[in-house]
Amino acid sequence: MATVKLTVDGVPVEVEAGSTVLKAAEKAGINIPTLCYLEGIHEVGACRVCVVDVGAKALQAACVAPVAEGMKVLTNTPAVRTARKTTVELILSNHPDNCPSCVRNLNCELQALAESLNIRGNRFEGARNEWTPDVSSHSIVRDPNKCILCRRCVSVCEKVQGVQAIGPINRGFNTVIAPAFGELLADSVCVNCGQCILVCPVGALYEKDGIAKTWAALSDPGKHVVVQTAPAVRVALGETQGGEPGEVVTGQMVAGLRRLGFDGVMDTDFTADLTILEEGTELIERLTKGGVLPMITSCSPGWIKFIEHFYPDLLPNLSTCKSPQQMFGALAKTFYAEKKGIDPASIFSVSIMPCTAKKFECERPEMRDSGYQDVDVVLTTRELGRMMKEAGIVLDKLPEEEYDPPMGLTTGAAVIFGATGGVCEAALRTVYEVVTKEPLKDVNFKFCRGLAGVKEAEVDLKGTKVKVAVSHSLSNARKVLDMVRAGNPNGWAFIEVMCCPGGCIGGGGQPIPTNTAIRQKRIDGTYTADERLAIRKSHENPAITAIYKEFLGQPLGHKSHELLHTKYTPRGRYRIRKEKAAD
Amino acid sequence: MAAKAESATGAKLKLAPGQPLPADLAKEIDVIIARYDGNPSSLINILHEVQKAVGFLPEPVLTHVAEKLGVSVADVHGVVSFYTLFSMKPKGKHRIAACKGTACYVRGAPRVLERIEKELGVKFGDTTEDAQFSLDIVRCLGACGLGPVAMVGDDVHARLKPDRIPAMLKPYR
The missing domain is CATH 3.40.30.10 (Glutaredoxin)
Structure with a gap:
């Protein structure tokens, strides 16, 4: 490996040839501020905040300027400081001044940059854009007035998710990031994954608020408010209060939810276990009775909208199982209502999700099998963090409490739903034992784990060999689906697809920042939580056995079909608005 | 100049957003795209020729081009709205x-x-x-x-x- 020697502010450093000045400075322990830069995803040197003096005629953008032998980089000269400051001042001259009421207040890269560059006052008074915020989507609000046109959202939507719902329109001062033709997000191919929110440096993209409705329900004495918490929330909620990523705060979260006033605090993990029973049985049926293979998981609503838009021909490959959130919703207003003797009309069902796409999912017209809207409001992990802050709840100071029955008992198999590969691993833990009728020697299917884009393996169910694949992020889903379209040459029988990088722990509703290092920590936390649980296989969950005995009958039985399974909508990629109008 | 003839076509075209193109127009555009082997990297050249043929580039035309090239409408509209030589509105005589x-x-x-x-x-x-x-x-x-x-x-x-x-x-x- 060829290396290059240079100095950054006099500090000698040796880096790989072809590295950027930014990387070299990092190695030398010198911080260069960046704004539009997003490692590996958006490296275009557009915002000019990271400019440095490399001895050339003009200042260079450190994030894209390559190192050279003997280069003397200066990151703190009067010219550099002035250039950075002026750039940020110009951005601020067309940016609203309402920081205190912004959703990203105190967690905003522009705000932090202005602070670190010691900007005081507005030097430039000029024209300001006035756009109408797009509130059409159930999941995501887009406020172009706050947008600084860094295009990180555009890059993540295109390169990581392969969706390309948004892009720059017009040029110069009139540029705006929006769906084509300035359409509404709700009328676009946007899959609601919210990865754009995670990478937005400012408050131009954020989730549609569910807090107001939730407070209203909680203060309504006529409502019985139940809440479910997704697997990935427990390893990230702590971050909203300054905790470490991956710290497992399940018990404190349950206690905090009770203090917020929820009448029933239960766990989406319960219906994750139920999903394994339903989906596992469905897989065994498809394998033995000749159904459509490979069967692909259906837990991730961003992924579902993606396949409806881009691969509608492969919809028969999807498992018919609803997501765990929607299974819970349907059961909350049927099974739970019956068991508690509560009128389902008075139940208000809230879910805490790492996800913005879940907000869209709960509004899908088919998600009303209980006779009511099954899930009334979805809150992101971030929103729950905000509610707790508003209520003065400090997780660290709370005791660990247990979930409420009858949908509060959970297994390690359900917890790992939150990480990429988790659903596949959980399914294998059950399918193996159901098919072979033998206990697993080791429940850990380690090939499922980790951040590789597509993971594959062959599992031996005592003679029956089953090939499985696991993918996360929609650009990787594309790779897998293109293979399936091409005749499935690898012979996969079962594929887990998760919409977001890293799985739900990296979902669009998770605390900001969410990056690769933080994703890994949340994944580690997820497997720690799995190991801590006494029961680690879904089919050994006694609450699951009970619900089949008391209410559902059997997996794929009549009642399951009615409440736990669903149908999909082919949407296509072009002329979506027209198709919608034709409905 | 040819511009006059083109504009006449453009002015007559009444295309509502979200509508598919009339078959004859779609065919004309497909011929242009085929000349570039349906290659998305020829987008700008294709748009030039389509604008020449249609007179302007209304939304249904752009959606059709995007679909035929297998690229996103966001990409195509981004290019058209960036370059002033492309117009989404019909041109006058x-x-x-x-x-x-x-x-x-x-x-x-x-x-x-x-x-x-x-x-x-x-x-x-x-x-x-x-x-x-x-x-x-x-x-x-x-x-x-x-x-x-x-x-x-x-x-x-x-x-x-x-x-x-x-x-x-x-x-x-």
Whole structure:
């Protein structure tokens, strides 16, 4: 490996040839501020905040300027400081001044940059854009007035998710990031994954608020408010209060939810276990009775909208199982209502999700099998963090409490739903034992784990060999689906697809920042939580056995079909608005 | 010039957003795309030719091009809205290209442009109701010494003053 020697502010450093000045400075322990830069995803040197003096005629953008032998980089000269400051001042001259009421207040890269560059006052008074915020989507609000046109959202939507719902329109001062033709997000191919929110440096993209409705329900004495918490929330909620990523705060979260006033605090993990029973049985049926293979998981609503838009021909490959959130919703207003003797009309069902796409999912017209809207409001992990802050709840100071029955008992198999590969691993833990009728020697299917884009393996169910694949992020889903379209040459029988990088722990509703290092920590936390649980296989969950005995009958039985399974909508990629109008 | 014939096609086309294209028009566009082997990296060339054939690039045309190339509509619309030589609106019989480059600007182009807008009752970027004139701003026509300059069709009008605009337009009305 060829290396290059240079100095950054006099500090000698040796880096790989072809590295950027930014990387070299990092190695030398010198911080260069960046704004539009997003490692590996958006490296275009557009915002000019990271400019440095490399001895050339003009200042260079450190994030894209390559190192050279003997280069003397200066990151703190009067010219550099002035250039950075002026750039940020110009951005601020067309940016609203309402920081205190912004959703990203105190967690905003522009705000932090202005602070670190010691900007005081507005030097430039000029024209300001006035756009109408797009509130059409159930999941995501887009406020172009706050947008600084860094295009990180555009890059993540295109390169990581392969969706390309948004892009720059017009040029110069009139540029705006929006769906084509300035359409509404709700009328676009946007899959609601919210990865754009995670990478937005400012408050131009954020989730549609569910807090107001939730407070209203909680203060309504006529409502019985139940809440479910997704697997990935427990390893990230702590971050909203300054905790470490991956710290497992399940018990404190349950206690905090009770203090917020929820009448029933239960766990989406319960219906994750139920999903394994339903989906596992469905897989065994498809394998033995000749159904459509490979069967692909259906837990991730961003992924579902993606396949409806881009691969509608492969919809028969999807498992018919609803997501765990929607299974819970349907059961909350049927099974739970019956068991508690509560009128389902008075139940208000809230879910805490790492996800913005879940907000869209709960509004899908088919998600009303209980006779009511099954899930009334979805809150992101971030929103729950905000509610707790508003209520003065400090997780660290709370005791660990247990979930409420009858949908509060959970297994390690359900917890790992939150990480990429988790659903596949959980399914294998059950399918193996159901098919072979033998206990697993080791429940850990380690090939499922980790951040590789597509993971594959062959599992031996005592003679029956089953090939499985696991993918996360929609650009990787594309790779897998293109293979399936091409005749499935690898012979996969079962594929887990998760919409977001890293799985739900990296979902669009998770605390900001969410990056690769933080994703890994949340994944580690997820497997720690799995190991801590006494029961680690879904089919050994006694609450699951009970619900089949008391209410559902059997997996794929009549009642399951009615409440736990669903149908999909082919949407296509072009002329979506027209198709919608034709409905 | 061919521009006149093209504009006539454009003005007649009434395409609502979200609608598929009439079959004959779709076929004409498909022939152009086929000439570039349906290669998405030829997007700009394809758009040029399609604009030449249709007269302008309305949304249904762009959606059709995107679909045939297998690219996102966001990509295609991004390109079309970036380059001023592409237009999503039909062009008039007479295309006015008024220069707002530096030299013309300092010689008084803004007031000239204002007067043109006032005389024709539409803003730059638009086309008159009767489809006779469309107004575009350009950056430099290579006649800086004669500024402010505007072209009406192929005719160059130099050293413009606001008061000379009615006379400039008269022969085309």
